[in-house]
Each structure stands twice: as structure tokens, then as C-alpha cells.
């Protein structure tokens with residue numbers, strides 16, 4: 212997938228403001244960004260369901276404006292909301308979708324067996340969809356999107372709303388797909404998801420790309436090696452902000468804690484102690500993508 216100056220305008224409002232990016236075959240590529248950053252608008256253009264209003268776009272080497280149906284036949288799309296048919300069984304959902312993609316009955320039957328196995332839903336195949344857990348429904352939605360053996364899979368916030376165990380199970384499935392050579396494009400609000408799955412990612416904000424790189428590259432470019440987190444009793448944090456400011460390259464003030472960005476967290480903590488700073492808790496940790504995000508967008512991803 213290749214985009215140059217790609218834009219999406221809704222009337223006067225420009226949701227995507229001329230972005231350049233390339234996703235290589237077999238890569239897992241992530242879009243991170245706060246609400247309204249333009250991630251879904253970009254995904255919808257790539258999915259050939261929303262025409263671009265400016266710039267160039269090629270998906271699987273083709274132009275969505277002229278080859279939309281050809282591209283869609285080779286894509287898998289996992290939308291933000293599950294669009295399963297609750298009246299049908301798990302297996303029937305796969306059958307209906309397979310027929311929609313033009314597979315014969317025999318092909319559909321064989322494909323469903325394979326995909327049920329992949330989604331770890333073989334023992335629930337004849338159950339109605341309605342009572343399944345959120346994680347199972349997501350796995351079924353992903354399985355369904357694979358019915359046409361897509362070369363490129365678009366996933367819009369695949370694990371939002373799932374519990375940690377269900378998320379890990381889903382990551383495991385996505386990792387398998389990646390290993391089998393499927394290109395993945397994922398939007399997510401979760402930093403850990405991006406770190407786990409994505410070879411490369413972009414941080415989007417206000418319709419633009421704020422940064423691009425592998426998780427490690429982004430951390431190296433936009434954060435310090437370590438972070439010292441300090442928590443104080445209610446009402447006392449503000450009084451310490453100026454005291455610690457000189458101890459780090461940068462200080463972020465969050466509602467419940469101070470973050471000191473520094474190459475050496477232990478040294479910064481010792482220096483803070485010397486200045487009489489007495490936090491309730493202190494923690495030295497490595498920088499993560501969450502820190503990069505905070506730096507680039509001024510917002511924490513955890514709304």
C-alpha cells in the first residue's frame with residue numbers, strides 16, 4: 212500500500228491532510244492516534260469504501276478509484292463494530308460470507324472447517340452467535356474476513372473492549388496470520404498492542420502523521436531511555452513540580468503522577484530525595500510508546 216499526499220475532506224473539514232506512507236508486503240503496520248486523528252478515514256480509503264479527495268493511493272498496486280472491486284476481492288476487513296449475523300450459527304456466518312465471495316458450497320464447507328480451527332471455535336460451530344463472549348465474536352469476525360484468503364487485512368481497533376486474556380488470544384491469532392505472510396494494517400488505541408504486533412507504525416494527530424518508525428525507533432527518537440514516575444498524596448503534587456523540573460530532560464504532569472524523562476531514573480530519584488521530595492511511591496521504568504504518544508500529541512492514550 213502506497214500513499215502520497217493522501218487527503219480526505221468532508222465539506223470544509225479536512226480529516227486526513229495529505230499523508231505519505233508505504234506499507235510493505237508481509238508487514239504489520241499500525242496507526243496510532245487519539246480520537247478524531249483520521250485513522251478510520253484513512254482505513255476506509257484503503258478499504259476502497261470511501262474515495263480520497265486528494266493525493267495518490269495504491270492498494271495492492273492498484274488505484275481504488277478505478278480498481279475498487281478488484282482490490283476488495285483480495286482484502287479482508289475487520290470493522291470496529293462486529294457485524295455478525297446474530298440469528299445464525301457460528302458456522303453459518305462463515306458460510307454466508309463465503310458464498311458472498313463467490314465460493315462454491317464445497318469450498319465454503321472446507322474453508323469454514325479451517326477457519327473455525329483458526330478461530331478456536333470448532334466446538335462452538337453450531338451455536339448461535341448472540342451468546343458468545345466478546346473475544347469469541349472478534350475471533351469469528353476475523354475468521355470471516357479471511358474467507359477469501361486476503362493478501363491484506365485491515366483491522367480497525369481489533370481488541371477494543373476485550374479483557375486481557377481475550378486480547379492475548381487475539382494477538383496470538385494475528386501473529387499467526389503475520390507469520391503466514393498476510394499484510395496487516397491495524398488501528399489501535401493500545402500501545403502494548405502496537406508494540407506486540409507492529410513492525411512499523413505511524414502516530415497520527417489532527418489528520419497528519421506526527422511520527423513514523425518501528426516501536427524501538429520511535430522510542431529512541433522521541434523519548435529518553437528511562438522514566439521516573441512519582442506519586443504524591445492528594446493535593447501535594449503541584450508543589451513538587453518546580454522542585455523536580457531541573458532533574459530531568461522533561462517533566463510531564465499527569466493528573467495522578469509526575470513523569471520525569473531521563474537517561475538515569477535512579478540518579479534522578481536520588482537527587483529528588485536530596486531536595487526533600489518525598490513521593491508516596493516511585494517507579495523507574497523504560498520508556499514505552501505511551502511516552503512517545505504523550506510527547507507527540509500532548510495526550511495520554513488512556514481516555
Ligand SMILES: Nc1ncnc2c1ncn2[C@@H]1O[C@H](COP(=O)(O)OP(=O)(O)OP(=O)(O)O)[C@@H](O)[C@H]1O
Nearest residue numbers: 221224225226244245246247248249250251252253
Ligand atoms: N462522514 C463524515 N462526515 C463528516 N466528518 C467526518 C466523517 N467521518 C469522520 N469525520 C470526522 O473526521 C475526523 C477524523 O475521524 P476518524 O474517524 O477518521 O478518526 P479516528 O482517528 O479514526 O478516530 P477514532 O479513534 O475515534 O475512530 C473526526 O473529526 C470526525 O468527526
